[in-house]
Amino acid sequence: MKRRPIITIDGPAGAGKSTISKLLASRLSFVCLDTGALYRAVAYRLKCEGWNGTAGAIADPVRHPKISLMHQAGRVRVIVDGEDVSDKIRTEEIGLLASKISALPQIRENLLSVQRELAAAGGVVAEGRDMGTVVFPDAEVKFFLDASVEERVKRRYLEMISKGERVNLTDIENDLLLRDRQDCERSIAPLVIPEGAFVVDSSNQSIPQVVDFMMSIVERVCPLRECFFT
Numbered sequence: 001m002k003r004r005p006i007i008t009i010d011g012p013a014g015a016g017k018s019t020i021s022k023l024l025a026s027r028l029s030f031v032c033l034d035t036g037a038l039y040r041a042v043a044y045r046l047k048c049e050g051w052n053g054t055a056g057a058i059a060d061p062v063r064h065p066k067i068s069l070m071h072q073a074g075r076v077r078v079i080v081d082g083e084d085v086s087d088k089i090r091t092e093e094i095g096l097l098a099s100k101i102s103a104l105p106q107i108r109e110n111l112l113s114v115q116r117e118l119a120a121a122g123g124v125v126a127e128g129r130d131m132g133t134v135v136f137p138d139a140e141v142k143f144f145l146d147a148s149v150e151e152r153v154k155r156r157y158l159e160m161i162s163k164g165e166r167v168n169l170t171d172i173e174n175d176l177l178l179r180d181r182q183d184c185e186r187s188i189a190p191l192v193i194p195e196g197a198f199v200v201d202s203s204n205q206s207i208p209q210v211v212d213f214m215m216s217i218v219e220r221v222c223p224l225r226e227c228f229f230t
């Protein structure tokens with residue numbers, strides 16, 4: 001049987017991918033696949049193990065943790081080697097480490113099959129950095145979601161303040177620019193606009209406006225029957 005469609009959303013940190021992909025998935029009754037969470041989970045595990053920062057130290061397959069995503073009461077829980085790390089991985093430190101380790105071929109190769117397995121039946125909105133280029137090159141609809149650095153810094157700042165964290169704009173901007181550099185300049189699966197992707201700049205658009213626009217593209221490209229029925 002033909003699988004249901006796969007929709008990819010790639011873009012830099014802070015462009016709004018997580019929020020938008022969750023809403024788009026919910027409108028389509030699709031599953032949302034947050035692939036950044038998988039890289040964050042590996043980064044968290046390596047940090048707990050006192051990883052020494054070298055690629056050689058993770059060549060050993062036993063260092064690759066077992067990761068699963070559990071959908072629970074409308075929320076996705078990230079489980080690594082049996083531990084629920086969903087909240088622990090949402091820090092700037094783990095985000096930066098995830099970006100660093102995501103340049104390592106062993107890590108990317110291991111997560112490639114995990115991501116494809118999770119999306120095997122289709123009906124998925126997959127968000128990350130290489131969704132439309134490497135992981136799901138045959139996806140039915142591809143988006144590249146972007147926003148200005150200024151806007152991304154502002155959003156990240158407000159998000160962290162709302163969590164009660166003490167942060168300043170300069171540190172956030174530095175971290176974001178470092179992450180952009182690491183994600184765009186790595187030699188394997190760098191962040192680029194996938195061929196055929198619809199580029200959406202969310203800088204001056206509200207979340208509902210972006211989701212409505214994406215929905216209109218999905219409805220145009222995929223016949224509704226394909227999206228909503230197995």
Ligand code: DC
Nearest residue numbers: 035036037039098099102128129130
């Ligand atoms: O989307 P995020 O901020 O949770 O992702 C954390 C890091 O993981 C990101 O800076 C780079 C890496 N990543 C990746 O290399 N490829 C993906 N498909 C998703 C994330």
